[in-house]
Amino acid sequence: MIRLRLGPVARRRLTAAALALTALVSVLAAQREVGVARDEAVYIHHGTRYARWWLDLVTFEDGTASAERITATFGGAAPTDGNREHPPLMKTLLGMSRVLFHEELGWTSELTASRLPTAAMNALTVALVFLFGAAVWGYGAGLIAALLVLLLPRAFFHAGLATFDAPVVTLWLATLYSYHRALASRRWCIALAVAFGLALATKHNALMLPGVILPHYAWLAWRRSRPDQRAPLGRRLFDFLRALGRVRPLALAALAAGPLVLVAIWPWLWFDTIDHLRDWIAFHMHHVHYNFEYLGENYNHPPFPWHVVFVTTLFTVPTATLAAALVGGVALAGRARRGAARDAARAPALLIALSAAVSMGVFLLPSTPIFGAEKHWAPAIPTFCLLAGVGVVAASERLLRNLVAWGWIPAGPARFARAGTIAAIGGLVATAALTETAAAQPHALTHYTALAGGAPGGADLGMNRQFWGIAARGVLPVVNQLAPAPGEPPVPVYTHDAQPAWGLYRRAGLLRPGLPDAGRETAGIARSQIALVIHEKHFNRHDYLIWNSYGTVQPYHVLTVDGVPIVSVYVRPELLERRAARQR
C-alpha cells in the first residue's frame, strides 16, 4: 500500500487549497439564487467598459491611453461619472471575467461570470485565514478559523455579489499577512506593497490600513528598545527611534510604495493625480447619509449611535463563533500576561486586534457618514474567526490537560483525544455557523442570528430589513405570471429599488418579455400596471404613493422570510380584471 507522507508545509498548502476550493464552489452555487444589488448593476456596467479599455490597451489600439479616452471610460466632470468615486480593481476584474467566461467562452451566465472574481477573492480570504492561523496558533486553530470565516451568514452572501466588500476583506487581510511575514523575511515586503496597493485599488477602507500597521510597528520597536523606566525620557525616546530602524524599516517603505500600485492600475490617476485622488477621498468624507433602520429608529442624519457596530455584529455573526472568539481572546490575553504568547517577536495577536479595532473604530466616530450595514466593517471579522479558532483549541486543550492530570484519562492516548476533542468542539461551533449561514440564504440581509430571534426577531428589534433592492429577484416568478400574452400591449412595472437590475434580469432570462421598467417615483407609478415595494422603513412612502395611484392598499403578493415581509407586489385592479376576463 502506498502511503502519502506530507510535510507540514505541504499539508498546510493542500488544506488551504481545499478550503479555498470549497469556498469558491459553495459561494458560486449559492449566488445563483441571489438577486442583483443596485450597486452591482452599476459596477458590472462600468467594469465591462474598464475591461474593454484594458484589452484595447494591450492590443495597442490607437488613442487608448489618451486623456480623452481615459476620461470617457474612467472619469468625467461629475463626481460619479465613470463610477470614478470607487477605485477600479474589482470592476476591471469582474469586467474581464464577464468578457472571458460569458461573452467569449460562454461557460457561465453574465451574472455568475461577473461575480466569479468576488467569490475567488473570498476563497482567498478563507485560505489566508487558515494559513495565518495555522502558522501562528497551529493547524487546528487555523482550520477552525477558516471554516468559521466561510460560515458567516452575511459575509457568505456578500462573497457572491459583484461588489467590493468581500474583496477588500481579502486584500486587507493579505496586506496584514504580508506585513507579518515581512517582519521575518525581506522578500515579503514586495508582497506587502502589492497587497496594500491592490487593497487601495479595491475600496477606500484600505486607507485605514496604515492605522493598523504603524501602531503595531511602533509597539514592536518600543518593546525592542527595552525601555528602562529609570532612564531619562530623552534616552528612552532615542532608544525607541533607533529600534524603529531595526524592526523592518523596509516594511514601512513597502507600505509607502503601495499607492504606486493604485496609480498604476487606475488610469484615471495617470493625469491630474492629486486632484483625482482628492476627489475620490472627498466623495467618501462627505458621503450622503443613507437611511438605515436600527433598533426601530430610521437614521439618516448624524450622529449614528456608537453601539451600532457592536450590536449589529452581535446579531449577524453566529453566536457560537463569538463565544469561541471570547474564549480565544481570554486565552491569548492570559498567554500574553504569562509571557507565553506565540510568535511574541511579531506580536500577531496584537496585529489582528488592531485590525478589528481600526476597521470597527471608525464607525464609533459621530462624524462618520451613515452607511449602516455590517459589510462596512467586514475587515474586522477575520479577527473574530481567528480568535474563535484559538478559543476552540484552548478550551479543548484545557479540558484534556486537566483530565490527564486527574488521571481520568491515561496520558498515552491524550494526543489522539486532543485531536478528537478539538474536532468535536470545533465541529459543533462550525455546525452552528453552518446552520445560521444555510438559514440566511438567499435573503441574508434580512437574516439575524438566533440570538436576535432570526429574521422575525430582527424585525421585532427594528433592525434594518435589507438594502439595494436585492430581494426583488424573489418576486420575478410572480411578475412573470402577469406578463402580457403575445399581441397584448406591454405591462410596465414600477421596479422601485430594483430598477438598475431590471436589464440584467431581462438579459438573464429571469423576466418574460413585455414587462418594461415604468420609470421612477410618481410618474413611474402612474405609468405602471404592476408595482414593487422593497420593504425598508424609509421606503414606506412607496407603498403610499402606490395606494394613491392604484386606489387599493392590498398587495397582490408579499415575499416573506420566515414571515417577515421583504417585497410587496401591487397590481392595478384593471389589469387583474382584464386577466380575469381573459381567463373566463
Place this chain on the structure above:
Amino acid sequence: MSEAAPAPSGATRVWPRRARRGLRVLQAAGPALLLVAVALWEIVAAARAPLRAPAEEDWRALSAALRERHRPGELIVFAPGWIDPVGRQHLGDLIPLEMAARMDAARFPVVWEVALGDAEAPERAGARLTWSAEHGPLVLRRFERDPARVVTDFVAAFSRARRGGAPGAARVSLEEVGFEPHRCVKVVPPPDRTVTITYPGVELGRELVGYVGLADVFTRRDVREPGRLTISIDGREVAAVTAGVDDGWVRFAVPTEPRAGAEVVFSATAVGPGARDRRICFAAEARR
C-alpha cells in the same frame, strides 16, 4: 458562636474538598462546556426561528373568521407593525384608503386586531376585548370602545377653506409622516414664512384634536428645520405645535365650547431661513 453544635468532623473535611474539586472541574471544563452549550443552543434555535412564522393556512383561516364577523367601518390593525404588508395582502380589500391613512383610531367603535403571538397594537388601548380566536401563531381579537363623535373633519372640509398668508402650495393628500400613512392637509410655506388655512362657519364640539408632522423622509433628511402649526379660534390662538424632523405625527388637543359658526385658522410656518420645501401636514377634528 461557641454554643453551636460542631459539624461532624468528616463532613467538614470532605465537603470543601469536593467543592474544590468541583470548582476545579468547572474551571477546567467551563470554556469547553460553554462552547458546546452555545453551539447546541444555536443549532436548535436557528432551526426553530422560522417556526414562529404563520403558515398560509393560518392566514386563510383568520381571514375567513374575520370576514364572517367584520362590518364596514370597523378598523383592522396588525401587530407587530411589520406584519402589516402580509395582513393587507389577506385583508386589504376590507381596509379603505381613508381607514389606512387615518388621523387616529378614536372614531372607530370596533377595532379588529390581528396579532402575531403576544404583540399588541396601540390602537386597542382603552378598548374592551369582546371576542378572540387563535389561528396558529396568529390571534384575532375584537375590541369595542366608545368612539369619538366628529362634528367637523378639517381634512374633509378643506374644499371650503381659504388659503392666505405667504404664497405656497396647500392641498389634501396621502403622505408619509413619521413613516406612517396619513391623509392630511399638506402646506409648503416658503422659508421663514407662514401660510394660513382659514375655515369659516365651523361647528365645534367639546374638543379640537389634531396632529401635525413633516412629510417625506428625504426632505426631512436634507432640511433639518422644523415646521410650526398654530391654531386660532375666532382670532384667539389656542394652540401652537412645533414638529421637528424626528418628531413624527405630533398630537395636540384643545378644549372648545360646542357651537356653530366659528372661524378656525391653521397657520403653518416653515421655521427659519433654511426651511425650504418644508412639507407641513396636519389633520384635525372637532369632537363632540
